[in-house]
Amino acid sequence: MVLENRFGLVLSDVGSPLHQPITRFYSEEAGELVKLGTTIVEDVGSIDNSPPERVPHEEYVGKDLAKARLLMPLKLSRLEQRVEGLEKKLTALSDNVCELVSVLKTTLILKSERKHPVPLKDERYIS
Numbered sequence: 153m154v155l156e157n158r159f160g161l162v163l164s165d166v167g168s169p170l171h172q173p174i175t176r177f178y179s180e181e182a183g184e185l186v187k188l189g190t191t192i193v194e195d196v197g198s199i200d201n202s203p204p205e206r207v208p209h210e211e212y213v214g215k216d217l218a219k220a221r222l223l224m225p226l227k228l229s230r231l232e233q234r235v236e237g238l239e240k241k242l243t244a245l246s247d248n249v250c251e252l253v254s255v256l257k258t259t260l261i262l263k264s265e266r267k268h269p270v271p272l273k274d275e276r277y278i279s
Contacts, residue, residue, distance in 0.1 A: 175218035
């Protein structure tokens with residue numbers, strides 16, 4: 153009302169935000185990173201110890217980035233589980249391939265002995 157009456161400005165009830173919400177996370181990691189300097193990424197956020205508190209923190213612009221920051225430990229845990237699963241599958245696959253190669257070698261050697269009395273020069277490779 154003061155601006156309208158005193159200066160003759162017409163203000164509406166509907167406002168528009170000047171920027172997206174900024175979310176701060178206070179973490180030990182931020183404290184360590186601030187020792188190396190301030191990091192600012194346009195339209196993403198920053199890691200610094202800016203006013204008013206002067207406490208090292210991470211700032212994220214927008215709700216989506218703040219949500220992603222909160223979900224990061226859960227996603228990392230899920231990723232670790234998936235990698236462990238892939239390691240187990242890869243080990244099993246490797247064992248199966250070794251077994252298959254062994255069977256193929258034995259089969260080829262037996263067939264070769266029937267056709268040719270001379271054994272293969274190098275039994276490690278199948279050609």
